[in-house]
Amino acid sequence: MPKLHFITSNKEFEVPDHSSVLRMSLRYDGDLPNRCGGGTCGTCVCKIEKGLENVDKVKPAEKKKLGEELLEQGYRLGCQTFVNGDVSLSWDPEITKMVQKRKIVKLTAAK
Template sequence: MPKIHFVNSKKIQEVPENSSILRMSLRYDGELPNRCGGGTCGNCVFIPEEGVEFLDNVKPQEKRKLGEELLEKGYRLGCQTFVTDGDIKISWDEEIRKQVVKRKLDKPKEVTSARL
């Protein structure tokens, strides 16, 4: 089973594969900041320090809330991110959290169908 190392709270917890980062933080008191659990508030933003290859793919809601700039820097949302099959180490920063919380959601891209 993979382990999540919550750097800020100095806690390390073994978790089942394909576990939500936020749910595991709540269950084992990892202290990852949170509020909504649905990707709209941005409180659970974190940066993977190790094991990024053991995280699942970025979700559309993360793209909308974090934007390209923060995603390119590696930031993710704990409520949208799952640890797959290896150990990870994550941390969070209060200034980045405040930035993300204030950020409005990007509008979803409209899908248009071409007429033949």
């Protein structure tokens, strides 16, 4: 079973494969901030510190809310991210505030 390490709250849990970061935080009191659970508020933004290769692909909701710059730095939305191996993540209240204030970017189709 994968290990999910919440660095900021100093908690670590074994979780089932294909587990949602946010759902596991709620289930085991990992303390990841959250509000909507649907990818629009940005409250559950977290940085994948280790194990980026063990998370699923970026969802459209994350691209819209976080933008390419934050995604390239390893930030993801906990409600949209699923783990398939050991992952360590952290969160920063200042980044959370910034992401919450961001307007959702409309994605354009590639030509």
